[in-house]
Amino acid sequence: MEKSSPQSRSSTRRNFLHTAAASGALGVLPWSRAVHAAGSDMVKIALSGCGGRGTGALADALSNSVGGNVQLIALHDAFGDRIENCLRAISARFPDKVDVPPDRRFTDLDGYQHLTETGADIILDCSPPGFRPMHFEHYVQAGKHVFMEKPLAVDAPGFRRMLAANEQAKAKGLRVAVGHHLxxxxxxxxxxxxxxxxxxxxxxxxxxxxxxxxxxxxxxxxxxxxxxxxxxxxxxxxxxxxxxxxxxxxxxxxxxxxxxxxxxxxxxxxxxxxxxxxxxxxxxxxxxxxxxxxxxxxxxxxxxxxxxxxxxxxxxxxxxxxxxxxxxxxxxxxxxxxxxxxxxxxxxxxDGHGLEWDDFLKAHLNGEAYNEVDHTILGTxxxxxxxxxxxxxxxxxxxxxxASQLDLSPSGYTWDAEPQPKPGPDGIYPCAMPGQTKAY
Structure with missing residues (x-):
């Protein structure tokens, strides 16, 4: 379905993402074939972010319609009660596709790092978007295929980190899906x-x-x-x-x-x-x-x-x-x-939430290249x-x-770290003020 844009375009376009974005116009990017095919009948998955969207993404993966034998083997969330709520919901619906013992349930802000040690083939990242670039970098360094929810960043430094990590993912032949179900x-x-x-x-x-x-x-x-x-x-x-x-x-x-x-x-x-x-x-x-x-x-x-x-x-x-x-x-x-x-x-x-998993798993099972970052990150x-x-x-x-250097990150990623927003004396957080707040 590759066609030229309906609008006229300048041949001197200086968009550093243009080539990659246009090539991924309506679906999968045509990178060279992945180094490894799926390799086994079972696809093991792990999730970071056990809220409603994360639980929904799990259900979409486990109920795929392309014949993927998918099993959930590990969970991470900053808060333990969300892990247990997610596990109960998914286990009730897919009792034969869940194997998450207590030692594969990880909490706190750094618990996502342990997901790469579990033997999972695909990591689902559905944690809050502010963590996305940091999480994606870790998963790529560990050589894991990734499904991550949108958006892909919350500021320009995060956007640039995602681009750099995605170049590494493509170099490693990793398959990467993004939750733009539309x-x-x-x-x-x-x-x-x-x-x-x-x-x-x-x-x-x-x-x-x-x-x-x-x-x-x-x-x-x-x-x-x-x-x-x-x-x-x-x-x-x-x-x-x-x-x-x-x-x-x-x-x-x-x-x-x-x-x-x-x-x-x-x-x-x-x-x-x-x-x-x-x-x-x-x-x-x-x-x-x-x-x-x-x-x-x-x-x-x-x-x-x-x-x-x-x-x-x-x-x-x-x-x-x-x-x-x-x-x-x-x-x-x-x-x-x-x-x-x-x-x-x-x-x-x-529903596109199910279709995006069918498309991703089909490519994974066939050992085909798959990367949705370069075109969807433009939306972010x-x-x-x-x-x-x-x-x-x-x-x-x-x-x-x-090019903005405005970094929204906190002082660190521990529970005693200091986020930049602070409540005022009345407990209300100040918001941006047009005309006073700097753009970048």
């Missing part, structure tokens, strides 16, 4: 193909949305250190989640780039803040962002995400062209309307670029964002 949804593949075939003409603008009521809240416990509290309540701290424009809206921003031929925007400007979600339990992130992205050819992408209950919700992506438009519901149907023709509706089909960096714009209130360029 890339595997049948209706998304069909609509992107139609866009790339020119059915809606030249793209004039795009719209993408992730508006919802928000997510869980985990109040502070009396005996927690600041580090424990923030890791437990990770969604509300930018160094751990990237803010919800990075953690959730990255799905839509990845599709926006995909619609544009796996190209990234070159500038962003926008606005955002927190209006509803203010208080001791909500950390430092915004509850709404609106960003105007501009691509190299001048095409505009309009991005909206909101976490406020009682409002219009939407998880969708839309491309408007000179001949028509495409609208895709994230977890629903898709429609293409071309001028002079009846609209065509495409139903969702199977696009989301970071958007956050830089909304936090600062400035126009930020892609090159400025990628």
């Amino acid at each position: 890339r595997h949804e049948l209706k998304h593949k069909e609509m992107i193909s139609r866009i790339w075939n020119g059915e809606i003409g030249r793209i004039t603008h795009l719209r993408v949305y992730f508006n919802s009521s928000g997510v869980w809240v985990r109040p502070r416990k009396p005996d927690q250190t600041e580090m424990q509290y923030q890791v437990n309540n990770w969604y509300y701290f930018t160094w751990l989640s990237g803010d919800h424009i990075v953690e959730q809206h990255v799905h839509d921003l990845d599709v926006m780039n995909w619609m544009m031929g796996n190209r990234h925007p070159v500038t962003a400007q926008g606005l955002g803040g927190r209006q509803f979600r203010v208080g001791k339990d909500y950390g430092e992130i915004f509850d709404h962002h609106a960003v105007e992205f501009t691509y190299e050819d001048g095409t505009k992408g309009f991005s909206y995400c909101r976490h406020i209950p009682g409002c219009w919700d939407s998880f969708s992506e839309h491309a408007h062209g000179t001949k028509g438009f495409v609208s895709i519901e994230g977890h629903g149907h898709a429609i293409i309307q071309v001028e002079g023709r009846d609209p065509v509706r495409v139903e969702r089909g199977p 960096m696009t989301a970071i670029l958007g956050r830089m714009a909304t936090y600062s209130g400035q126009i930020v360029t892609w090159d400025e964002a990628v």
